[in-house]
Amino acid sequence: MTQKNDLCPQMLSALKNANSILLCTHVSPDGDAIGATLAMGLGLRSLGCRVTLACADPVPGQFLFLPGASDFVLPEGLAAQRFDAALAIDAASAERMGACRDAFFSAPLTMQMDHHPDNPRYCMYNQVDGGASAAGCVVYRYLRALDIPITQEIAQCLYCAISTDTGNFRFQNTTAEAFSIMADLMKAGLDLPKVARPLHQLREAPHVRLLGKALDSLCVFGKGKCACMALSAQDYHSAQAKPEHNTAIVNYALDIPGVEMAFLAEEREDGQVKASLRSLPPWNVAKIAQKYGGGGHMFAAGLRYDGTLEDLLESLKNDMLQLAEEGK
Numbered sequence: 001m002t003q004k005n006d007l008c009p010q011m012l013s014a015l016k017n018a019n020s021i022l023l024c025t026h027v028s029p030d031g032d033a034i035g036a037t038l039a040m041g042l043g044l045r046s047l048g049c050r051v052t053l054a055c056a057d058p059v060p061g062q063f064l065f066l067p068g069a070s071d072f073v074l075p076e077g078l079a080a081q082r083f084d085a086a087l088a089i090d091a092a093s094a095e096r097m098g099a100c101r102d103a104f105f106s107a108p109l110t111m112q113m114d115h116h117p118d119n120p121r122y123c124m125y126n127q128v129d130g131g132a133s134a135a136g137c138v139v140y141r142y143l144r145a146l147d148i149p150i151t152q153e154i155a156q157c158l159y160c161a162i163s164t165d166t167g168n169f170r171f172q173n174t175t176a177e178a179f180s181i182m183a184d185l186m187k188a189g190l191d192l193p194k195v196a197r198p199l200h201q202l203r204e205a206p207h208v209r210l211l212g213k214a215l216d217s218l219c220v221f222g223k224g225k226c227a228c229m230a231l232s233a234q235d236y237h238s239a240q241a242k243p244e245h246n247t248a249i250v251n252y253a254l255d256i257p258g259v260e261m262a263f264l265a266e267e268r269e270d271g272q273v274k275a276s277l278r279s280l281p282p283w284n285v286a287k288i289a290q291k292y293g294g295g296g297h298m299f300a301a302g303l304r305y306d307g308t309l310e311d312l313l314e315s316l317k318n319d320m321l322q323l324a325e326e327g328k
Contacts, residue, residue, distance in 0.1 A: 007145050011111050011125045014085050016146060020050040022078070022086040024104050026096040027056045028243055031164025031199065033090040034063045034072075036113075036136040039157035040089060042068060043139075043148040054078055056098030060244035065198055066160060067153040075099035085109040088123065090135035092116035092295060113138040118286070118295040130297075133178040136161025140181050155185040156195050167251070168200050172281060172299050207247070209239035214249050214264065220256065226320045227253035230313055231266040243268060250276045261285060261320050267309040275316060277301045283327065288319045 015021070023041055025033040033055070041051045053072045063069055078100065086107035091097050092114060097104055104110065110123040115138060117130030132138050136158050143150065150158070162181060166174040169182075186192070203211075213235040220227045231246065239245070246266065253262035261279045268274065277285035279299045286301040294303025305312045 007141060008111075008125050008127050011127060012142070012145055014109055014111060014125070015044060015049075015087075015142065016047065018044075018049055018084040018109075020052075020083045020085075022052050022054060022081075022083040022104060022107060024054050024086065024088050024091065024097050024100045026091040027098040029055050029057060029059065029063075030247070031063060032134045032136055032161045034059055034069065035066065035157045035159070035161030035164070036134065036139045037089045038066055038068050039136065039143065039154050039161065040087070040113075040139045041071070042151070042154050042157065043143045043146065046148055046151075047146070052078070052081065052083065054100045054103065056100050060242075060247075061204065062198065062202075062244065062247070063160065066157055068157075075103065078103040083107045085111065088112040088114070089139065090114055092119050094122045113142065116296065117298075118290070131175070133173050133175050134162045134165035136165070137175075137177055137181060140184075150184060150188040152189040152191075155188040155190040159185050159190055159192075159195055160199055163196070164199060167248075168196075173297065204245065206239050206241035207245040207249075210235065210241040210245050211249055211252070213239060214246075215252065218253060220259065221317060222261075222321050222324055224258040225260050225324055226317070227256055227259045227262040228313065228317060228320075229253050229262075229264045230309060231264070232309060233267045233269045233271070236266075236269050246276075250278050254278045254280070261324070263316050263320070265305075265309060265312050265316060273305040273307060273309050273312055275303050275305065275312060277303075277316075283323060285320075285323075288316065288323060291319065 023037050025037045041053050044051050055072050059069050059072050086104045111125045112123045114128045115132040115135050119128045162178050214229040217230045250264035261283050263275050263277045265275045279285040284298045286296050289301035289303045292303040
């Protein structure tokens, strides 16, 4: 675990002394983005700081039960506001903040906390740890260094951040630190069954319908080593689903015995074509994502594509076959 003297002293000073701060996270926010940002926001408010939480997209319904989740504002809510500092959380690049980017960089001091290895360090002060299980782990370190008590509310948010990014402590990125933090959250009064159920068990009806369509498209290839699924804009429409409803669907392809690499390619109703890639060791699917201008972690990456869903499907199949061949 990173020790206090490994943290950025300028960031610690800025967080401790700021009267107002803007906290931004990435577009299409996941549990780590929402949970880590909320935890930091709750902590800084306990110091008397005026905190504004912002995201280019609305908070997914799955996370609205978290304390403070309704406080997030969309980019238009930032107009004419001024802040002493701005802190990006879990945003692997400036572009990932979407329409919040201008307000973020209008602050006189910019900082970030992240755990994506390919982060280009785009702020004045950068705390990026590619070995951390989640951005929530980095946030936890700063909360502790600032001597902010881990309240029950902060514990809920940090559990959301860390558990969702580790697949509820099942994925390769799960570290000893994640379990150490989890022990501290339990000591803080985390009601685990109450918080775990909406995060890891409950699924809205549109998600279930969308999952069914994805499973219908399942294709296993590469002598059983690779798998893929696809969702069209029509699939989203008929399932009455939103982008947030595709959470974890890609993992169903990776969970097939013998499959070591998988992807979900999708066409959104707004015309965007995207893909989520997952793998088991030793396969580095981030290498594939980077070919398309995407990125992420070795075993979990994503990309956007300027073309058709059908073309992306074929292209990614070939990429995975090539990666498997190179690894022989």
